[in-house]
Amino acid sequence: MRTVLGIVLVVQFSGCLAHLAKPKPADLTALKSANETYLKMVRWNDLRGAAQLVAPERRIDFLKPIIEAKEDENLKVLEYEVEDAQADGDKATVLDKLIWHRLPSVTTKTDAVTTRWEARGSTWFIVAIEGGPLTLEKAAPTPAAGAGAP
Numbered sequence: 001m002r003t004v005l006g007i008v009l010v011v012q013f014s015g016c017l018a019h020l021a022k023p024k025p026a027d028l029t030a031l032k033s034a035n036e037t038y039l040k041m042v043r044w045n046d047l048r049g050a051a052q053l054v055a056p057e058r059r060i061d062f063l064k065p066i067i068e069a070k071e072d073e074n075l076k077v078l079e080y081e082v083e084d085a086q087a088d089g090d091k092a093t094v095l096d097k098l099i100w101h102r103l104p105s106v107t108t109k110t111d112a113v114t115t116r117w118e119a120r121g122s123t124w125f126i127v128a129i130e131g132g133p134l135t136l137e138k139a140a141p142t143p144a145a146g147a148g149a150p
Helices: 002-021 028-043 047-053 056-068
Strands: 075-088 091-102 109-120 123-130
Touching: 028 047, 028 075, 028 091, 028 109, 028 123, 047 056, 047 123, 056 123
Parallel strands: none
Antiparallel strands: 075 091, 091 109, 109 123
């Protein structure tokens, strides 16, 4: 009887450990929070901070044009509004409205911005931005291993 009880306890305990080891799946609430954080950073011109929400392999693609165009000095986002958010597993798309201008102009522009997010563990990262003042084109697909030119 002790052996059976011991086996049951070991099985239950290992199940608990396996549950703890798995990262929690990302959810829509976490996505909305990450998107809101990104928009606030852009609104308050913390573009280098906003870059931390971009997928690590895309960060340089995001930051390089910002540095070259001095966007941290010239870009002014006056207002933003989240229009829609759709998640499908570990991929999501968020539609935002941005009202902005770029100095020295004071003429405002209103753009619909589509931000593509990807969950990695329980954290959402930006992988593409379409529209608006800060774009990040979709990454070109990497060739499959062993695929080469004919």
